[in-house]
Structures are given as structure tokens and as C-alpha cells.
Amino acid sequence: MNEVSLLYNYLAIGGVLFALGLIGFLVRRNMIVMFLCAEMMLQGISVNLIGWGRYHGSLGLPGAWGGQMLVVFIITIAACEAGIAMALILMLARRTGQLDSAAWQDLREEGQPAFVDRQVPEERTEDRVWPQLTPAGIQPPFDPDLPINRPRV
């Protein structure tokens, strides 16, 4: 493979991945989606580092493993971040009952105007579909005594 163009391609893909994560983090309001976008930015950086490591290796320079080492630590940091973010998001969601980051705009600086949704769009029917498992096997016959006499498990 042409190593220079491989490096360029990886840098371009990593940059686009980072930029997509940036857009998502700036635009989306669901805290979980914001977190996923932060992880996506980390992925973009990892793609960059892997590309550079391969390029240095193909030139015969020392430090070809450096890119992969850095990605190992990025994965470590991402795992830490996921644990703490999960605890934080669960706390915040338990207090307000929703995952909206705009619910915490009381923390804004004094004198700043509040953010108000101008128009909440109608929910379309095609958005209301949730992922479902395909039914497997036959449905067991319903026993009316079962809910009463069901043993506690």
C-alpha cells in the first residue's frame, strides 16, 4: 500500500469523525447522546494516532508503537469517563426525571436570558417505533389461576 496516502486517508477519516462528534456534542440536548458524541471524538483521535503509528513504522523510525500505546490509554480514559458519566447522568435524571441538559439551565450565569423552546414539534408515527425482538416459539396458554398462585421468586 502507498503508506503516505494511507496516512492522509486516516487523518481525513479521523478528522471527519472528530467533527461529527463535535457537531453532535454542540447540537444534541440528550445527555446520553452528548456523551456518545464525546466518545466519538475520542475515536477520531484514535484513528489519527493509529495512522501516524503505521506511517512511522513504514519509515523504519523508532516509536512506531507509540500511536498504539496512546490508544490503549485513550481506551482506559474512556472507560473511566463512562463509569463516572453513567453515575452522574443517573443522578441528574433521577432529580429532574428527564435526560434534558436544558433542565439544568438554572446554573447559568446571572443576567443571562433563559432558554425557551419556541415550538415543540409533533411526534411523528414513524419516530414512535422502538426496536423489537422477533417473537420466538409459541405463546403459552394463559392460566387464570397463575397470577394469584404464582410462587414468589
Added chain:
Amino acid sequence: MMPTLVAALPTWKHVLQCPTFWALVLGALGLWLLLPTRLRFGNSLGSLLVAMAGGLFAYDLPHLGSWLDQSVFWILALVTLGAAVATIASQSPVYSAIWFALSLLGTAGLFLYNGAEFLGMATVVVYAGAIVVTFLFVIMLAQPEGHSPYDRLAWGGLPKVLGVVTAGLFIGILTFMLGRLKDEAAKPLAADAFAQAHENLVANDGILAEKHVANLGRHLFSEHLVSIELGGTLLLVALVGAVAIALHGRPRLDQQIEEALR
């Protein structure tokens, strides 16, 4: 080492003839339409524009040498970036998480393709297997009642435009600054360049040598030993912190018993 940064500023004519510029314009417009919005036909038009932008962007990337390499790379990049676009565009957070898992699989494929076997597997196991599944649990715990209005609209109009424009400028500046690297990539190579590069990658326990994981472990636990220890400590601290955050604010057990008895 060859220089990677560009030397001279481009003229407007040069910019207007560059496919990447138009790819960025179309991609920014398409993403603006795709993000949660209330426009009609926003999704189909936006996907069309983003697909055109992806085609133009791929057209402007330098060629990898053989068509087999090139098509494998394009498929992996298509999976990664397409799933990433769907992650930020889908309105349900459940679908966002699933698309993100697919994007991670594409990234793992890119890692494997570039000789990082262990990291590709680690990405699948740690990210797609653990982190995304954990966040699916959190979504199910925190949002059981279905779709919410805040998933169906963004932070108003201006932040959306600004975010898209920022990202477009970011990629534009990045690709522009790497201009000389691209010129270097477009040059015809010497006949033995492929073999030489492969030999360099294999020699001296390089990243394509046999016993990849053993070599990686050796580097990790010799040159980066202190960092590994620090990383382990950081994981422990994060674990303790997460438990502390999750327990904080919940009434303690003796208080619960008191309230129950009252």
C-alpha cells in the same frame, strides 16, 4: 521525514476547484437538514446531500495503490462515517446508541486494517461490548416512557448552524494544512517502495511482525510502565468516584428504616 504542512496560501480559484471544498459545503448543508428539526423532507434531502458530500470527499482522497486495498478502505470508512452521521441524526437515543456501536465496529475494522490487531479487538470488547451496552441500560432506566420532546429538537436554530459551520471549517483547515502531504501521496512511487515499507513494518518487532500482542505488551510494560500504573490507579479512582456519586443524595439505610417505622 517529509514536510506535512502546506507552504503557500491558495487562491480563490484553487479553492473553488477543489472537490473537498464542495464536499464540505454540501455535507454541512445536509447535516443541518438531518439534525433534529421540524422541516419537511429534511431527512431524505439531508441524506442525499450527505451522500453526495461523502462521494466528493472520497473522490478527493489520494489512491492507496491497488483497487482491492482501496475498496476495503472505502467500505470501512463508509460504515464508520455513515453510522456516525446516523448517531447524531437519529432522534431516539436508543437508535443513537446502536448506530454508535456500528460506528465503533467500523473503527475497529480501520484499526485492524492498519495493523493494530489488539486495539481493534479491544475497541469491540470495551466500547461496543461494555460502554454502549451500559449506556443502553442507562437509557432504559432513565427514560422508560418513550420519546421526549427534547430529543426531537436541538438547541434552537443558531447553535445548529454554528455547530455545522464550525465542523466544516475544522475539516477544511485540517485538509488544507495537510496539503503538502497530499501532494506527496499523489507522486508515483519507486518500484520497490511497497516492499521497503512492508519490510520496515515487519523488521525489529514492528507492528506487522508476528506475535503482535506479545510485542505490544512488551512495549506497554517496559517503556510505559509508569503510565500503566497511573492508568490502573485512575480506573480505581473513577470506580470509587462513580460509587460515591451514585450513593450520594439517596437517603441512608437507617433513615429509610426510621421513615418506614414512623
